[in-house]
Amino acid sequence: MARGDLNALKGMVQSDDSHDISLFSDEVFGFQAQQAAEKSLKAGIASKSATYPKTHDLMVLLFSLEDLGESVSELYGIVDLNPFAVQYRYESLDSDD
Numbered sequence: 001m002a003r004g005d006l007n008a009l010k011g012m013v014q015s016d017d018s019h020d021i022s023l024f025s026d027e028v029f030g031f032q033a034q035q036a037a038e039k040s041l042k043a044g045i046a047s048k049s050a051t052y053p054k055t056h057d058l059m060v061l062l063f064s065l066e067d068l069g070e071s072v073s074e075l076y077g078i079v080d081l082n083p084f085a086v087q088y089r090y091e092s093l094d095s096d097d
Helices: 002-012 026-047 058-067 073-085
Strands: none
Touching (some): 026 073
């Protein structure tokens, strides 16, 4: 499922005439990016034969991977996608966001 979300992101950023990133709002693009990150982290946890928490919070998932012995410090930046999981699905981004 993570691969499908990643492929959707790739389709959103194609530079040919059939796909123009301006067709997608920041909220839609951000949601897809958050979903790809969330599902990838959950896949990483599952690959360690562990049960992942039922959460959309990327930091919680990163901490779970860290608890399993994975080095995740270089991934902390993806936590910026957290608001796209729920908040920006129902409200627009402010220009300051």
